[in-house]
Amino acid sequence: MKNVVVIGGGSGQSVILKGLKQVADINITTIVTVADDGGSTGRLRRQFHIPAMGDIRNVMCALAKEETLFTHLMEYRFEGEDDVGGHNLGNLILTALTEKEGSFMDAISEISKILNVKGTILPATTQVITLFARMSDGTVVRGESNIPNFDNRIREIFYDEKVEANPEAMDAIIQADVIFIGIGSLYTSVIPCLIIDGICDAIKKSKATRYYMCNAMSQPGETDYYSVEDHVEALEKHTFKGIVPNVIVAPNNASDSLLKKYENKGFYPVKIKQNKHDYNIILEDLLDVKGDFIRHDPVKIRDFVIKLLKES
CATH class of the missing domain: 3.40.50.10680 (CofD-like domains)
Incomplete structure (x- = not known):
């Protein structure tokens, strides 16, 4: 094996x-x-101070042994911009389980069992982190979602704290x-x-x-x-x-x-x-x-x- x-x-x-x-x-x-800070992930991250879960949700669905109704629901995105508008249902479930279990890792484990995931899904870190980029002209960009929006060449990316x-x-x-x-x-x-x-x-x-x-x-x-x-x-x-x-x-x-x-x-x-x-x-x-x-x-x-x- x-x-x-x-x-x-x-x-x-x-x-x-x-x-x-x-x-x-x-x-x-x-x-x-878990550096994503845009969209549904970013909103939940800021509100509940938990690591970004969008990519975690994606790989959960990818590793599910079978495509079930629940798998599809995990990817469902509510329309609109207010309240639950714009959120993925899977992101909301992960957030709720993190609050209930008191652990982001436990929340991932519980949903992995429900989806019958083949394998183990691990966040690279359990900290809430923010990604930075230094561009070729010295400009520093804060936030993963902002980095591709600058018409500039990336020199390096980094975190401003110990991760x-x-x-x-x-x-x-x-x-x-x-x-x-x-x-x-x-x-x-x-x-x-x-x-x-x-x-x-x-x-x-x-x-x-x-x-x-x-x-x-x-x-x-x-x-x-x-x-x-x-x-x-x-x-x-x-x-x-x-x-x-x-x-x-x-x-x-x-x-x-x-x-x-x-x-x-x-x-x-x-x-x-x-x-x-x-x-x-x-x-x-x-x-x-x-x-x-x-x-x-x-x-x-x-x-x-x-x-x-x-x-x-």
């Missing part, structure tokens, strides 16, 4: 988990960012056989987990084989025109040299017309620009290009992970 850890957050992490839950004979632990890792997350990393970092927003989902005190130390202690699953497209205001090499450079700048010995890149075979539609919205393919690297590049067809969307495919990820585990 292999111990597989996924580090990140956002919709990209959920896609990986939808694939991994179909793999037999593995123990899945997902370590999720300690969830001990259970560190233990899972140390005991892992395989670690996947990504897919997800580089500066607002992935790196926010890695810069928490204790996470990188655990990664260094772990004997796990590490993979970075690179995004297929850049993100406006965050990774504009980034190459694969730019992604790895940002990871290493915020952590340590060699944090990702293996980088998984999905060739983008989308049509020129579809890429043009993405380009009009500020999204560009993330490409390999150099011939030589200090890390291993793994090219793998993992994308689902249908209609007007370019996305990673959970089924292809499942098959790829099965192949990786057999080779290891």
Whole structure:
């Protein structure tokens, strides 16, 4: 039985988990960012002073063994802006259970049981944290939701206080056989987990084989025109040299017309620009290009992970 850890957050992490839950004979632990401060998550965070639960809710639904009515209700968003308007029902349930149980971790555990989640979901930290970004011109931006809104290049992200890792997350990393970092927003989902005190130390202690699953497209205001090499450079700048010995890149075979539609919205393919690297590049067809969307495919990820585990 292999111990597989996924580090990140956002919709990209959920896609990986939808694939991994179909793999037999593995123990899945997902370590999720709690730095989100926008939308329903941000409102509840400010009102009740609890860690951000939006990404936690997403991965819960992704890891549910079956899609039930309750799974769909967890993702239901109320219309409007007042009272419950704009809130996800799942966020409200997590908040209520945190208040009732007195523990964010206990609330996650209880809902995981109800959803029959395959694996363990761990917040990277149990603190209520705020993410900051320093831009290339020295401007400092406060708040995860604000960072992509500045027409500027991100130099670094950081917390303005000491943030300690969830001990259970560190233990899972140390005991892992395989670690996947990504897919997800580089500066607002992935790196926010890695810069928490204790996470990188655990990664260094772990004997796990590490993979970075690179995004297929850049993100406006965050990774504009980034190459694969730019992604790895940002990871290493915020952590340590060699944090990702293996980088998984999905060739983008989308049509020129579809890429043009993405380009009009500020999204560009993330490409390999150099011939030589200090890390291993793994090219793998993992994308689902249908209609007007370019996305990673959970089924292809499942098959790829099965192949990786057999080779290891």
